[in-house]
Amino acid sequence: MSVALTFVLVAAVLGGYGYYRFLWSDLEVEPIEVGASRPPDTGALNVLLVGSDSREGANQKYGATTVGAGERTDTIMLLHIAPNRDNATMISFPRDSMVQIPECEGRNGAVLTGGLRQINSAFNDGGINCTIKTLESLTNIKINHFVKVDFAGFKGIINAIGGIEICLPKAVNDKQAKLVLGPGKHVVNGEQALGYVRTRYSLGDGSDLSRIERQQIFLTQVLKKITDGGLLTDPAKLNDFLQAGIKAVTVDSGLGLDRMLEIANSVQGLTAKQLKGITVPTVPYPEDKARVQFAEPAARDFFEAVRNDVEVTAKPTPGKSAAPEVKREQVRVQVLNATGEQGKALQVADALAAQGFVVTHVGNAATAPLTSIRYAKKDATDGPAYGDAVAGRLSQDKRKPEEGKVKALTSQPYKSSSASPSAKPGQKLDGPVIQLVIGRDWPGVRVLTAIPDSLKDKVVDSNTDPCKGTR
Template sequence: MSVALTFVLVATTLAAYAYYRSIEGSLRRLPFEVGPSRPPETGALNVLLVGSDSREGDNKQYGPKSQGLGERTDTIMLLHISPNRDKATMISFPRDSMVAIPECEGRNGATLPGGIRQINSAFNDGGINCTIRTLESLTNIKINHFVKVDFTGFKGIVDAIGGIEICLPKPVNDPKAKLVLPAGKHVVNGEQALGYVRTRYALGDGSDLSRIQRQQVFLTQVLAKVTDGGLLTDPVSLNGFLRSAAAAVTVDSELTLDRMLEIANSVKGLTAKELKGITVPVEPYPPDKNRVQFSQPAAKNFFESVRNDVEVTATPAPGKSAAPKIEHEQVRVQVLNGTGEQGKAVQVADELAAQGFAVIEVGNAPTTGTTAIRYAKKDAQDGPAYADAVATRLSKDKRTPVAGKVKPVNAQPYASKVAKLPDGPIIQLVIGTDWPGVRVQSAIPDSLKDKVVDANTNPCL
């Protein structure tokens, strides 16, 4: 939880105060060593966020008997920022999940055999790089960076931003989490905030899933305060936050200050409204009622949705205004199959129609290796914008629409699902043998929408 807070705040503030380069020297770094076999890039930004419960140094007050026993994690989150940097999804992995962990190098240098174990054991036994390998093997999502923070660092960050408002549905007296507060709303300092995100049995139903939901609500409250609470325009408060954050975290060696600035500039328009929290779908683990396992096919479908997620739109050149947004239902589409694979045009037409496009015809085209989005030369003024609406729905690299259509073979009418066919250019989608697929519309499937935590979620959990 605390690492999510750290990364989001660093990303939203460094862009405006690049002169804080001296702070970079405070950051602790670890090498990014996960091997050559990794998932492909999709244009999204994926940052692993891990909370460390190390009791060394200033953290010994949270369990002096655990000193010298290394570090564990109860918090594993993946911050997924869309390719267009306009949406963020915070994916939580329950610590009690039993998963397949690949063979890894252990903290002591010995080889850890692969097998079914609790997900946080990847970090406990193999460190951050084993955790990355495990998550990438489970999700097929490439992780670009990682951030790790400990208890003391979390407290310092919350104190630096002046505390966060929480809401308790009942009184809490949890000596283990060091949280004692009456019911109702409170602005909590770092120590109390740490207790709030750590307590498990004093709030909710006592499960790790309930605690995860509370952590996600806390993060949305943090982001709302940062973006709306004046931190970005207060140099004194910002300085205190940045120095606290830099001293609190350990990051990968590739997350340089220049890289942070690049990321911060790309996400500077994100607010709490664009952040969605979701927990990986799980179900009871039959051999042990105290553990869970990923629920299938829901988890598999969810990870696929994340990999293919959101619409990517071009950024207007300086001095030029953005073209008006073309909605899917405004675009008439002719789908032609140039792959030689029987039924491909109808399959793709169905997928586009499901996303609201007014598909009007399907047919064949001469075999081609390259998928293309085309518009008529006579539609040179409006055609590119309408074609671009189709191009942004294709997976992988965005394709540039081209002028000029090909002659269809055996074109047949398609029963459009749009109530009233629109005017405007007819866009031709020619499917090549390199067909990348159609992006899903959301990183969160409809089946999980009721599990989403966002700025509108009741904070009194």
């Protein structure tokens, strides 16, 4: 729900600031205290989302016998928003994962000895700070903020947006999860929605991994309804949502209204289409098949990809047409150095060629303050798409391709400083030539690390069939 609250606060940027500050005063906060030794800040925004099963207050109906017994979590997700705020990845950590948990302070103030334990024990025994410390030690990804959601709060959020459509392949009668519905499609309210995301054995294959996939699909549908369903333009609905959201969550003390508005401003162009859900790759834990452990090297490679801000893309849905995509291997690029720094064009050309672009020429241009991407006027039809393919690889910033006369400057054929040529023999290239002029503000080429093939068919996005997680 952290991503949902962030998106909705875009509306608060536009007006009603004083009211939202008043509303925000009711928010429960808790400081992040994990010590000074933490991963570096990369410019990405990483928000930890945990679901609390506390039975206090309005949550007593979900287990009155456990009132006063603290709180546990079955849901651990990390929302990663790229530094240039053009894509978001929702990473789920299976609760049954056996991992090395570092030494932490327990909920009672005593020191918890580090060791190999189930990942959700970090929260159960040490609370949110032990969970953050554990995830940072496992991923080397710095967690900037956290959002904790309880049962009653989750229901309030779903009720405030008018429910979410789900799909059931069979009748479900799960009294423990409080979910009783017939087969087919249903719009579920808060109580039913909570049962739908909590139930484990009544849907899918009964595993926690199956439940995670269902939760990810559900959250992408929530975000789609928030961004596409008119919530941001309906003051009454917006107010109901914010009131429910604030009652639903506990956040870190650094996530005040000003910080949330700052984040909201930065993600205004991000929609549900850019949100991808994925689960950390796992394999059965040898000593207990009911548990799992991270699959290596796939998990390590995946965390590296996230740290380097690599897009996580889903395999196309069978039978569903998609807009043609310009692949890097189809794009011819001329790289011109306008920074005044010697050798910059060749350096950038090598980085682009390593990612598959066909670099044809490198050269120099008159010093310019801004980086630009150009295509010839005659290529007005295809130029923007080919230019966007180059723009998409620029770190922290996307420059829109410009139509016009490309710079006719002295350049030379590109020769890679590595042994491999840029273009493959016999490669057919008939698209427009794109000219990248590197200005003094050059943001750099984004690092590209391959997402493991084993994860491609496990990505959830806004196009994922809502029935998938229930089969």
